[in-house]
Amino acid sequence: MMGLQIFTNSLAHFLAGVLLLCAFALLSQRRLAAMITLVQAEALVLSAAAFWQGLVQGSDGLFLTGIITLCIKGFLLPIALRRITRQFNLIRAVETVMPVGLSMIIGVGLIGIAVMVVLPGSAGTVTLTHEDLAIALSVVLLGLLVMTTRRNALSQVIGFLSTENGLVLAAIGMPGMPFVVELSVALLVLLALLVVGVFVFQLREHFETLDLSGIEAIERRGR
């Protein structure tokens, strides 16, 4: 029984770690295609984690979450994104604000901050949820970092997705979190997709590319 417990924890940990690794790798990527792939991988790992937690906690809500994640984030979304890239042939590397190395160093720092904030200074009261939360928080922060360091609307969407993954990871780590939240997470992803779709649609109408420089040009006109 004890052994099983340990095994459970370590597996959950392992999955979370992999997720974090993907998020971190996302930071290092310059090409959209590779970023999409990484997000997809994140989604798969996430759904696996969700299933595992559902198994452990014995709640069907988590299973549902996993399924939703798998379907939408694991398959639909990457496909859509790939289509967009092909449509606007955004195969070329995305220009980053800062050198990748620097952004990765910052990423490490973010992880440090996340751990520092979540885990109490006095070791001992450290529970699984705390560590889980720390990892989720790191993923969220890394996603945000991706959003802020890439000069390209699509890669911002990707970063946003990564952030979502972190949120879901946190959510499934919460013991007995009521159903509402997962639902709203799914809802959020749904709406996010919808709106992104709307956007991609019209952004193409107005600017040939997804690059935000056109928008910035508008913004430069003092108003």
Next chain:
Amino acid sequence: MVVLLLRCFATLLHAMLMLALAPLLMGVVTKIRARLLGRRGPVLLQPYRDLWKLIHKIPLIPDTATELYKIWPFVSFAAIGAVALLVPGFALNLASARFSDFITIIGLFAVSRAAIMLAGLETGFGFGAAGAAREALFGLFSEAALLVVVLVFGLISGDPTVDGIATYFSFGQLGISVSLGFALVATLAVALTETGRIPADNPAGHLELAMVHEAMLLEYSGRYLALFQYTACLRLMIWFSLIATVFFPFGMAQAGNILSWPMGLISWLAKLGALAAALALFEVSTAKMRVFRVPEFLGVALLLGLLAVIFLFVAGRLSA
């Protein structure tokens, strides 16, 4: 009761003398000056004759003047005349002593100055305005310097009225003499400017561009001019008496005591004569300044006043 009567009588006498002797004083100054320059000069009564002559001329009113043209001479005279009553001459403790406040006197001088400046602006021609402008410029510093001197007096005697200051000084102590010396110099400078004498102005000058006091009266004639000129004489008289009373208070009579009057009268006339001589001497020995030098001249007076205050403080510390 008797004392009160005597004081009133003394005041009346004082007023009479002031009003009557003013032109004579002017004559004396002119005479001495002429003598110092080696001329015979006009007779002493010449000012009376000039006034009489002017009175009997028909005044010519400029067509650009307003109704107030004829008011200004009277205003100016009334103010100076009032001062003449307030400033003690041969006797202290006159009936008007209570009102002989230094600041009131300065105010009355200002009134007459304002009247003369307005008279100069009355017809709206260049010379009068130029004179008025210069008068205004001089007025700034002379009034400031005079006020600082008044501050010195007030600090010494603790009494703002001329009469009180003179009474206090008549029992003069030492120790304050340094500052009083400064104050005297400052007062003299102011007096020269206020009475329109050299170096600030030249009463005998006849070049319009150089005149100050006369330039303002350029458009006046007949009895009005006479009144202005008489006022000028009176102003000189007042300043002499003022300086005599404040700085040389010795030998002054007490209005309440009739026996001391003759002595007082004599010493007063003597002081006036001495001052007239000094003025004449000063005038022949200096030249008239350029207009924009005068503020510096008066600025020095102002500084002397300030110095007087400081020395006063030092003296107070020494005596304490």
Next chain:
Amino acid sequence: MVGLPGRGMHLGIDPLSALFLCLLAPQVVAAAVAVERKSVTFWVFVLGMVLALVAADSFALILGFELMSAASWLLVLRGDRRPDGRPPATLYAGVALFSAACLIPAVFLPAGGIAFVLLLLGAGAKAGLAPLHSWLPRAHPAPSAGVSAVMSGGMVSVALYVIIRYAFIVFGNAAEPWWGTVLMAVGAASVLIGALRCLLEVELKTVLACSTVEHMGLIAVGLGVALRARAMDDPALASLALQAALLCAVAHALFKPLLFLGAGAVHHATGTTSLDWLGGLMRCMPRLGVLMLVGAAGMAALPLGPGFAPEFLLLHAVIAAAGSGGVMAWIGFAALFGILGLSAALALAAGVRVIGFGFLGRPRSLHAAAAEEADRLTLIGMGILAVCCVLVALTPGLLLRAMAPVISEAVPGALPQALAYAPLPLALLMAVLAAVAFVALRRFGARGEREVPAWNGGFGKPPVWLPFGDPATQPIASGFAEPVRRVLGPALLGRAGLDPGERYILAPLSRLHLRLTRLAELVRRATIRQRLAFVFGALVMFLLALGLGQNG
């Protein structure tokens, strides 16, 4: 419950507020009679002042104060029709807000130095005390005459009321001598700069506004002496100085509106208030001229005018105060005395200039030549004020006696002084002398007089095609002030001839503001990504601080 939600507001009248209400009444009546009868904003303005005066708690006071500012701002805005760039309305609103921002803290801080300084900044800015005075000569002339009158006579008085109320009554027991010293220094600066500009300005209304600055300075000096004396518990001196200040406030509240109304009438009659274009108005508008003469006498602080008694008391108070303190105090008081004398002479010259170039001499423009007498209502309004002026001028003693309760309210244990200046006998004396001279000249002198072209140093009669003489030969007001400008200008106004308040306060402020605005523009123009970076950076910083705070 009207007032602050949950707290309401309280009103009440004590001698001080009663005095200022009385001081407000005549000018409001006069202005209403003369010009502003139907303007709602004007009445809101008056309401604000009254509210500020009858307020019994800080909320009501500041509410009234700001209501007054806001209403007058609107009036300035409406009245300000000048084509030149920077309208004073915004500057004016800024000052109003600034004073509110200083007053609210001042009334809530515990009585002490900081509270007093804030109070002085707030109310002083409104009263136009240096160095925060430079808005006043711009804003006060802007609205119509009646409003200018009440602004220059009433609003500044309300600001003074606030200073007196707090410095003497509310903070009174915490007062320290340096408060008075600061007040005196501020007042001296205002007196000097106000009087100088009063002589140098060309626009009549601006001249009057500058003279307002000067008189506020005089009052501030009086209050300063009183406050210092009170802090050094010398009630006799304190009450003397306070008498001077209050009497000055009363006189100023009478003759300044009078002059402003007159300026308005002049503007209405000639279309200009520039002294360089007026002249000879005494001929076509004599009644107005005489009324202006009364006002100018007050402005120039001449004896037998309303302005002299306060000046007299003030100088005596300074003499009495000068004896106290160390050598610095002596030098300071001597310098103060010199400044007072200088500015008194400047004010005299300014008064002479207003009358001499506005109303005497020859017209300098066709408008001035063709001016018509002001309408009856204006004359009535000014007449009311002139009568009050004469009363105050001739019976200051009675007024001081009436003020006794105010003095004893502001200065505990006060013993009001008798006035050593008796205008009535003096007036009688001068009248007698003038009469004697007149009679004598009539009796002994030649009768009759002849009207001739002015001699003008022999330059002769102007040609016929120049109805009022060759303009080139006419002295103008700025020429009259030129010698003073040459002597004092470089020292006090700098080479550019700018008001120090503008050069050292307003200009740097506007530069700073420009710089900060540019900075804000940079933030505003950030791209989406940069804005995201703001959020992210702030979040990280907060988390970092949190982590360090909890683990460090």
Next chain:
Amino acid sequence: MSVTAIAVLLPFLAAIGLGFAGSPLQGALLNLVVCSLVFVLTVLVFLAPGAGFLHGLLQADPLGMIFGALSGFVALTTAISNIDFVRGEIEHMSARRWRVYHAMCQVMLGASLLGLYADNIGLLWAAVEVATVAATLGVSLPRSASALEAAWKYFILGGVGIALALFGTMVLYLAAQPAVGPGLSAMSFSVLATHATQLDGRLLTLAFVFLLFGYGTKAALVPLHGWLPDAYAEGPAPLTTMLSGLLLNVALIAVLRFAHLMQANFSAGGGAVRPGPFLLSLGLASLLLTAFSLWGRRDARRFFGFSSIEHTGIAAFAFGIGGAAAIFAGLLHMLLHTLIKSALFQALTRAAASRGRASPGNFAFSHLRGMLATSKPLAWMLGACVFALTGLPPSGLFSSEFLIVSQTIQRQPLLSLPLGIGLVVCAIAIIRLIGPLIFNPPPPAAVPVKAGAGICTVGVHLLLVLVLAFAMPLGLVRMLSSIAGALQ
């Protein structure tokens, strides 16, 4: 099913109807009808503060009631002026978009009410999220490049904000575990408030940071404000009114509630950090940044968007000062500002409509200037609204700002310096507009127009402001004070 639930559900149902049928004008009328019904319901909520609906997920507390009624009122007046707006603009959007537009208005109303009445942090989050999506769609409706750009900004920044808020919500739930244990009750405001002292202070603090950033983004506190000016300036005009009138309050009140949890936990020594500094820093940042951003503006709606940032900043500052009186002042400030700002936007919309379309944008100051010459009542109303924003009496904001400043002086004297600077600079920046906007000569193309009867809604708003600020009825005073006392 309680009044509360009806008030919340009605708009959503109406949205469905509006979204699929009807011509623009019909839509506007139906919109008006629904809004008036909702307003009545929000007032009725006072009488029957609905007992829990969906096992206590929906429970109107006094705070929610007051601001719910306010939202209802603003929605009502907006709907009234919306009719004229639709009349004027009808040919500039396709009927389909008009339907979406009206549907989105209703969704925003419903979501705000949901956010105000919700007793459950998850539900609150969902409400804000729905409102965001609706607002995004609404803003993107004009389909102009700048509108799309604004909507895009709104979506990105808002999405991030929502994500942060969700994370915060979860952490808060985790923080509630030791005290309340798993389950719905761990997400109920009332339960959390009662157990505030036993929450895990450390996690609570972490949660608060995220919630502050999440909901602070919605409340547009600097530096989270990036979306607001553009969203205000580009969306359809009445939508802007709804944004400023409804959503800001929801977010700010959420922040206030969470801050109260922190404060309670802190004062009980539960290990949480004092929320004051967070709120104070964000509030001051908003105030000071807007103080200088207000100057270069040429577009009226963008300008007043910045002023909204300023005023939410002031309210947040007041909450940060803490203490019953300051919180009272902050709530009062929110009430008054909402009324004034929505009135202002209504007047502005009418003014722009009276001037017609123009090249630099219908709301460019150069286009709107000189109102007095073309329409007196409109000009006076507009001027009164703009003036009311400055906080000079007789504007109502005077009393709230007076209270805030006095509280600052008494509790945090040093902070009153930046506060004063910010307030003064902002007020100057606003008051300087009145001259050009009202009194200057109008642009040559402008023609005199008659202001419709609808203008009186603005007057009603301003009257209400005066009453609330200077003669607040005792009942309301008691209610607000008790709220403030409970939240301090």
